[in-house]
Amino acid sequence: MNLHKITKFAAIILAVVSVLFLGLLMASSEDGADNKWITPLIYLSYIVLAICIGIVLIYVLKNLFSDSENLKKTLISVALFAGVLVVSYLLANGDDVKANGEVYSGSTPKLVGAGLNAFYILTVVALGTMVWAGFTKIKK
Structure with missing residues (x-):
C-alpha cells in the first residue's frame, strides 16, 4: 500500500471522527460553559496539527538532504x-x-x-x- 492510499484513508477517518464530534457538540446543550465535547475537538486538532507538521518535516528534510x-x-x-x-x-x-x-x-x-x-x-x-x-x- 503506497503512501497516497494511507494518507487518503487517514484523512477519511479523521473527517468521520471530526463530523461525529461536531454532531455531538451541536446536539449538546448550549447552556453550559463547560461543554464536554470541546476538549476532544481541541485534542483532535492538536493531533492532526502534529501529524501534518511531522509529515511536512519528514519530506522537507528528506528532499533537503537528498540534493547537496x-x-x-x-x-x-x-x-x-x-x-x-x-x-x-x-x-x-x-x-x-x-x-x-x-x-x-x-x-x-x-x-x-x-x-x-x-x-x-x-x-x-x-x-x-x-x-x-x-x-x-x-x-x-
Whole structure:
C-alpha cells in the first residue's frame, strides 16, 4: 500500500471522527460553559496539527538532504536570515516602555524592537528585489 492510499484513508477517518464530534457538540446543550465535547475537538486538532507538521518535516528534510546543491542554498538563506535577526537585535533599543500603566523593562522592549527592525530590513530587501527584477525585465 503506497503512501497516497494511507494518507487518503487517514484523512477519511479523521473527517468521520471530526463530523461525529461536531454532531455531538451541536446536539449538546448550549447552556453550559463547560461543554464536554470541546476538549476532544481541541485534542483532535492538536493531533492532526502534529501529524501534518511531522509529515511536512519528514519530506522537507528528506528532499533537503537528498540534493547537496539545494542544501547549500538553503543553509545560505538560513544564515542570511539569522544575520538579519542578529543585526536587528543589535540595533534595537532596550529602554523601558510605559504602556497602559505598566512599565515594561528588560528583554521585552528589545525583542519587540528587534522584530520591528527585522520586518523593516526584510521589507526593504523584498522591495529592492522586486525593483531589481523589474529593471532587468525592462532592460531585456
